[in-house]
Amino acid sequence: MAIRDMSFWRPTLFGEADLSQVLRNEMAALKKGVLDWPAETFLRTSQTEMVDYFVDRHSVVVPQLDLGGIQQLPVDETTTFVEDIAGHPHERRLTVLRIVVPFEGEHRVFMFRPRCWTMRDWYTTVAEDELQISWIGASHDIAPAHKRFKEELDEITKHLAWAKEVIDPHNAGLRDAVEQLIADRRDKLLADRDMEAALGFPVRRREGAPLHSVPVARRRITTRPRPRPEVSGPFEPEPELLSADYEAALEIIGYFRNGLERSLPTAAKMSEEDIRNQLLFTLNTHFEGQAAGEVFNGRGKTDILIRAGDRNVFIAECKNWKGPKAITEALDEQLLGRYLVWRDTKAAFLLFIREGNPGEIIRKAAERIGQHPRCVRRLPTKDEGRYDFVFRSVHDDGRDIRLAFLPVVIPSVSESGSGAA
Numbered sequence: 420m421a422i423r424d425m426s427f428w429r430p431t432l433f434g435e436a437d438l439s440q441v442l443r444n445e446m447a448a449l450k451k452g453v454l455d456w457p458a459e460t461f462l463r464t465s466q467t468e469m470v471d472y473f474v475d476r477h478s479v480v481v482p483q484l485d486l487g488g489i490q491q492l493p494v495d496e497t498t499t500f501v502e503d504i505a506g507h508p509h510e511r512r513l514t515v516l517r518i519v520v521p522f523e524g525e526h527r528v529f530m531f532r533p534r535c536w537t538m539r540d541w542y543t544t545v546a547e548d549e550l551q552i553s554w555i556g557a558s559h560d561i562a563p564a565h566k567r568f569k570e571e572l573d574e575i576t577k578h579l580a581w582a583k584e585v586i587d588p589h590n591a592g593l594r595d596a597v598e599q600l601i602a603d604r605r606d607k608l609l610a611d612r613d614m615e616a617a618l619g620f621p622v623r624r625r626e627g628a629p630l631h632s633v634p635v636a637r638r639r640i641t642t643r644p645r646p647r648p649e650v651s652g653p654f655e656p657e658p659e660l661l662s663a664d665y666e667a668a669l670e671i672i673g674y675f676r677n678g679l680e681r682s683l684p685t686a687a688k689m690s691e692e693d694i695r696n697q698l699l700f701t702l703n704t705h706f707e708g709q710a711a712g713e714v715f716n717g718r719g720k721t722d723i724l725i726r727a728g729d730r731n732v733f734i735a736e737c738k739n740w741k742g743p744k745a746i747t748e749a750l751d752e753q754l755l756g757r758y759l760v761w762r763d764t765k766a767a768f769l770l771f772i773r774e775g776n777p778g779e780i781i782r783k784a785a786e787r788i789g790q791h792p793r794c795v796r797r798l799p800t801k802d803e804g805r806y807d808f809v810f811r812s813v814h815d816d817g818r819d820i821r822l823a824f825l826p827v828v829i830p831s832v833s834e835s836g837s838g839a840a
Contacts, residue, residue, distance in 0.1 A: 482524030
């Protein structure tokens with residue numbers, strides 16, 4: 420006898436949408452979101468907060484089943500009709516068993532079709548944070564029920580593994596893609612402002628332009644970063660060290676650091692100020708300012724800076740290692756507190772290590788920098804011997820400061836001499 424009607428239950432159609440196309444749509448939506456952000460607030464909003472916002476909004480979280488939290492719903496019954504050999508319908512009461520499988524992640528992933536997928540019928544319905552797997556059959560027939568639930572869980576696990584193979588590369592490349600999109604748009608907007616200023620005519624501003632728009636549809640509740648509410652009026656372009664020049668300066672500092680570490684007998688006798696002066700000379704052989712003058716200057720005994728007009732666009736601080744506490748003091752009292760004003764966005768911190776275990780000292784110093792209350796996050800390591808961080812400005816919560824930490828290992832004269840022997 421064959422079951423003819425099970426209208427009380429409708430299976431979920433796993434894999435309704437092509438997963439690769441879904442992820443392409445996410446990238447298109449990401450690009451549109453960056454380009455549609457109002458220009459004035461885009462230039463005023465922390466780039467780090469924007470990156471985190473877009474990464475969170477456009478990443479896809481593969482569900483993880485909580486197999487230890489599976490529960491059984493109370494047994495149910497249903498009336499259906501079966502046909503006998505002659506085709507005559509007969510009413511029959513069947514038993515309905517259901518189990519609930521909790522999960523964490525995005526339930527929509529179950530609807531995506533990865534590169535590998537099956538055409539089987541599913542006996543699972545999907546809710547926001549749980550699955551319900553159903554079985555219908557005759558009473559006391561427990562073995563088929565066990566078999567159904569096990570097979571269904573195995574197939575669901577397989578489906579999620581296939582989805583993860585496609586989603587993980589998307590998520591892994593998202594932050595770099597967001598950072599590049601934001602950097603490109605920022606460069607474009609700043610170039611537009613420079614053209615606007617160079618044209619010479621007064622610019623008419625729109626009356627009542629909204630500060631920012633809030634997206635209507637969101638997968639997860641995320642707060643869009645906003646500029647400081649007290650800031651108003653049009654964005655004014657300001658002097659800024661280009662990212663390419665910043666990276667070039669850090670590269671030269673890195674070469675200089677490597678040269679010092681290879682010339683231990685000479686370097687060990689040099690003071691912080693001597694090293695600073697040599698570094699200034701090296702930097703100015705690669706860069707020139709207006710009228711071919713020196714672009715890198717010194718102020719005080721241990722800092723290096725680039726000035727544009729009345730502001731600093733790059734600051735490097737040089738310090739000897741004197742314990743983790745001295746790291747915090749150098750950040751608070753000099754780099755963040757005294758040398759970096761509200762418009763500064765790029766800095767470097769050179770730490771001279773003259774005694775002790777260099778590896779352990781570098782680890783402690785990097786941890787101390789990352790634990791600073793103004794540190795937003797630590798960036799992925801680009802080069803060996805360099806650690807990058809993003810700080811929030813002391814003077815403006817909407818402004819980020821890029822800080823590169825470069826440790827320099829220079830043993831004292833006695834240590835370098837004994838090491839040579």
